[in-house]
Amino acid sequence: MGAKYFGKLTLILFLISAVVAALLGAVNAITESRIIAAKREKTVSAMKVVMPEASSFEEFGYKGKDPLVAEIYLAKGSSGSIGYVVKVTPTGFGGAIDMVVGVSSAGKVTGVSIISMSETPGLGTNALKDSFREQFVGKSGTQAVTKDGGKINAITGATVTSRAVSKGVTSALEAVAALS
């Protein structure tokens, strides 16, 4: 038990780690592009939902201060820019809600789509329903639930989530308004 013992332990753990790393690297090389694509696909398809006429989306740097706004994309239709899609992350009942809001050039909501949320299933997740999201279409300005004096009908039993989504839409509208 001397240098040999040290060397052996070191070497073996090194070898195992190295082999594992190599394999991982390989798997990563295969999957990396797919993972990115899968993520992007999800966002893009969500963006398509909120702005169906758009044919492509272009990343558009957001320089505002609103922490809820994550990214802004310029939506391009057949005849050039037709509006913006804003990715916002308001906080709901169970954490951040990832959602995109389409805003037309006229500053009106064209659609709201939720990419992911960790709200309570059967309660907060009702925000995924069309009936709730469609309330926002065509709206502009500050959005709020009826309880808070706004026009949005909150989901029963999930006022917190409804508030969060409304806040997200408001932020998106403000962010776009600030652009022009």
Add this chain to the structure above:
Amino acid sequence: MNIGKQFKDGLVSQNPVLVQLLGMCSTMAITTTLFNGIGMGISVLVILTCSNVVIAALRKVIPQKIRIAAYVVVIAGFVTMVDLLIQAFVPELSKSLGVFIPLIVVNCIILGRAEAFASKNTVPAAAIDGIAQGIGYTIVLVVICIIRELLGSGTFGAGIFGVNGGGIRIIAEGYPALFLILPFGGFLTLGCLIAFMQWTANRSADKARKESEAAK
């Protein structure tokens, strides 16, 4: 080597969840839909089998002192591979299992089997052990999932079939007991399941005893 016994151990007498009480975290955290359960079960099955094989193969090479570290690296390697593959090919599953896929690394079942079985047995035996234990795990997971999803969300198989992957609705919306898909429900369901198992075990033991006494 006795394949029958190994399977019986994995499924019943040494069931990792119900008897050995291993891997509790994921068993309770993700068992809210059948989709999650099957996904988790299969992931664990694959990882368990692979790591069992590798560890059994290396069992003569790895010195005692770095045993745990070495096992852990091997296991973590497989976990990450599975994680990456799931992210790439079944992103929805990755989303709903979240941090619990990487946490398979510390799922006590895998390290437990590595230490208890793979490090002392041949490669084929280790492989079979991995499969048997993995299936035992998956079955229990699926049972818990079905109960919790049915009573908690009122659906069956959300994420697998049904309109928009919403599953088949069995209990009308607004009636299921929401809390069963929360942590509370996880503890309660598993507790009742194990109690049920102990009850059947007691009953069959009682029966056996009565029979033997009657025979006397």
Add this chain to the structure above:
Amino acid sequence: MIARILSISLGAILVENFILVKFLGICPFLGVSKKTDTAVGMGFAVIFVMGMASVFCWLVNYLLLVPLKLQYMQTVAYILVIAALVQFVEMFLQKTMPTLYQALGIYLPLITTNCAVLGVALLNTQYNYGLIESLVYGVMGGVGFTVAIFLFASVRERLEFADLPKAFEGFPIALVSAGLIALAFMGFSGLKIW
């Protein structure tokens, strides 16, 4: 910064308790909770290891993995760090501080395979916490674990006097009790002070 630390602490202890809400570290929670004394010992060991793991994993991540774009290896690297760290600390304590080892060290092997430890490292990364925040989250997550296991152990001590159906003896009733404690702790959900 102080508000941030307090808010992380409150979250980790009450609101998003590792055991009762996040479901991380259930095995030792169920296993080492028969007596309050052992439960507390385990709790302190977890605090210690979660704090250490948070720091070391943060260092490995931001000094090695991120610059080299190897984030996909986080899990492997973290668990290796944790396993080695725990084993090292155990040996170290056993030799140099036998009394502390008696109090803490004996729990250490149990912690390597504890979801809470790897979990905290992964969550630190997921939440983009800085070094200090990671440390706070790790330690406070451990405190949350300790609170939960201490209460649970006291409830289990009381359960020794309960009159249970045979089928529920042992783990089933422990699980049901843990569930009921989780139910009580739901009152803290969403608590936000700072």
Add this chain to the structure above:
Amino acid sequence: MENKLGTVVSPSPHLRSPAGTRNIMLDVIIALVPALAASVYIFGFRALAVTLVSCAACVFFEWGYRALMKKPQNVGDLSAVVTGMLMAFCLPVTVPYWLPVIGAFFAIVIVKQLFGGIGKNFLNPALAARAFLFSWPVLMTKWVAPFSYSSIMNIFGGADAITSATPMGALHAGLLPNATVAQAFLGEIGGSLGEVSALMLLLGGAYLVFHKVISPRIPLAYILTVAVITYIFPKGEADRLSWMLYNLFCGGLMLGAIFMATDYTTSPITKLGQIIFGIGCGLITVLIRYFGTYPEGVSYAILVMNTTVWLIDRATLPRRFGGKPKFDLKGGAR
């Protein structure tokens, strides 16, 4: 062969106080009647119907479980009736009748009898059931305004009355409710079935204290803690005094402090322990009311403190007669 005298031999003492478990429970039921009456007056007969369903279900499950498990029956001690009443008291009057039945199952079978029945459970059955019933949050938060619901028909009719805000919702938002303090005290406000009339609850509490069923330690410690904190730290622009008073009279504080935090089985038995328990409940209640997502924190505060009872008792065992003070400066802890 028997001895000629035929007397029974037993260890001393040979006298027992007249108060058995059943008398005590009967007293609690009597103390709850004024609040129930107020509730019927304010919300109509449906309040009574919900309470009866809840009690009947509790008694049924208590009896059924013990019959099924072949254990000696003790439904006669009436504790299930108390549980039933108290559980009904923290539900909205609009709940469909199947909800208290499920609650009764949870309270009696899972929380109480599974652990061995009266005296053995570690959580308050009624409160645990209420917490569990939030599995149906929509049903559990359908509140009605006082007196909007008093026709006899509503016993059978569905719960179609208009949902209305409760004072707790306003307080949660940092606003004062639009009822007067007097209305809040008398109970002309929305809220759970039995919690609305602070006056009637206090009456019941006085009865219990007078009959020595409960000691005032827990309720006083609890209510005073809430009073002090809400007075020192009012929320929003409210003036201290009315903020404090609304916080005391609205929501479940009185019901919880007088009838639920005092539940024997789930509260400490030592005097000091009871005070600590009450203060703990008060602190957590305010914490949840001020900073939590739920507007009301009483039930969770009591449940959380329930889990600490064993520890509190152990830490506060009374100083033995003739023993050294627990903490004397020289000797340290006993």
Add this chain to the structure above:
Amino acid sequence: MNNILYAILVLGAIGAVFGFVLAYASKVFAVKVDERQEEILSVLPGANCGGCGFPGCSGYAAAVVEGRAATNLCVAGGAECTAKISAIMGTESGATEKSVAFVRCSGMKNSVKKYDFAGVSDCLSASLLPGKGPSECTYACLGLGSCVSACRFDAIGVIDGVAVVDKEKCVGCMACAQKCPKNLITKVPYDAKVTIPCFSKEKGPVTTKMCSVGCIACKLCEKACPLDAIHVVDNLAVIDYAKCDGCGACAQKCPRKIIKLADMAAN
């Protein structure tokens, strides 16, 4: 490809570093432990599940070695594991002659009852009552079963008011004897052919009045025994099993027929 190289280097380096550190630590911090502890650790499943109530497998192993824990606590390992641990600890029951518990009383139903009693159904409790319990005979079994609840093997039960040991189930741990306030339970060989279920040390006439199956110390058995295996001590006949061959001469002579032969008892 660079990426994979980095991966290998980084993870390999971490591995190597820790391999070295652990090797170093294992030398520098080496602590001698009981070999049996290592052995036990190696037969434990290593799941560190804590099911045994100890902090992890090594905690349990240490506890077993130090005698603080039984060998059968590992939930994950099951019976197999228990057997192995017992083997390591050398606690398998040796080949000593099996002995079982025996209750030296035939029961209150045969003896005069002094009074009805109320209170805790517990033998010690009843024995503290005035008159040391409801039976006129202060030596009699109280039949309240304190011994029954002490037995972990379900080997003793109260039948017709007197405790009776099922010698097939009894393992001779004598946990029951410790609980009996009347000290009625004693050890007898598993194959004892003759037993005397009485413990009354009262003088003959007193016993006669109290109990129809009590030893009256008449000494007829003593005289009948060809092997000098039975003696009356303190007004009570006692068998010396080292000498007794089960001939039954004493039983035949006993005027009260209280000496039981094994084959008779079986009926």
Add this chain to the structure above:
Amino acid sequence: MFESFFGDLHPHDFKEATSGKASRPMAAPPYVVIPMSLHLGEPCSPLVAVGDYVKMGQKIGDSKAPISAPIHASVSGKVIAVEPRLHPNGTKVMSVVIENDGLDTLSEEVVPHKSENLTDPEVLCRIVREAGIVGMGGAVFPTAAKISSSIGKVDTLIINGAECEPFITSDHRLMLERPEELMEGIRILKRVFGIPFAHLGIEKNKPDAISLLRSKCGADIKIVPLKSAYPQGAEKQLVYSVTGREVPPGSLPAAVRCVVFNVFTAYSVYRAVHEGMPAIERVVTVSGDAISNPMNLICRIGTPIERLVEEAGGFRGSPFKLLMGGPMMGSAQYDLSVPVTKGTNALLALTSRRDRSVKEPNCIRCGRCAEVCPMRLTPMYIHMYEERDDLNTLEKLNVMDCVECGLCTYICPGRLYLTQSCRLGKNKLRSAKEAAAREAAAKEAAAKKEEEAIKSGK
């Protein structure tokens, strides 16, 4: 009968049945059974044999042990048996049975102690011992031993006239009927201890006794009215009520410089000194709802209790329990032949109407037992840990402090036998300690033997 509100510390006292009636001297019975154990400590050996003629007040039993008191004949007549007889404690105890000749011929030993120096503690101790005086408050501890062990260590003399147990009024009647003699007895004790004045504690439910004694006592005896609360008469509680001092656990009142005597004890001291009469008589309250005509009887030690029942008009209805002593601490009897002893302050017969025990006692954790326990214990926890034989915890719960007052059992709505649990706990703890001590001694002996063997081997 009206009973007090539950939860009250003070059980309804039922004293009115006998408190207003003058005590009635009872004719001596045809024969008396005098057990040789009428006190705490070593039993006496009989000094007489069958056939002997004894006179009233003659010493018939004595022992050399330091903790003991001699026993005297309570009638004159022929000894007809010296054999074990049933004692109220349920065991058979060597007893002297005397056939009463009805003459009550006084023994020559009975002479007033006039000439002796009564302030000398040694003299007084001798007189008290020779008179066979033991604590008449129930503990039957030899009074001479108590005096000699406390002399010089106390600054407060407390006379116990609390009589807190329900039903019993024997001390009450004594105070009303023999105030002068009582005062004189107290003064004798006071002088012995060299204390300027004595405290006489009386519960407030005896206002007549308080006012009577107040009018009779001088400045040297202070009447202390006490709250009517069971167990006000228990030594430690009485010391606390009178002086505010708490007797430490496991100690006697002398540890806080107090000494306590029962009123009947003080009265007996008076009689021994001024009349030379040993303790052969006492007042017994015969009461309870199964007794036709409840009353206080002055009766001879050794009278079979069946005579007392007869004297009080016999049973009314069927007695469910027959108690010697009060309902809280007295012991249940099952045989009417047992004799009155020096500690018998009451004989009670109760009907089943008052039996509130249930088949399945069940603790509801109401905490009342802990609230009422005068020693501030937690009986419900003691019960729980006693059931599981957890001796360590029992010790931590101070089970040894329990004075077995019975209050916890009285108050318990779940109808548990808490006092019995405490007794069992104490019993188990004591036997465990004894076993441990025995084991330690055996080990030591073995070690010694080994050592010796080694030595001798060398």
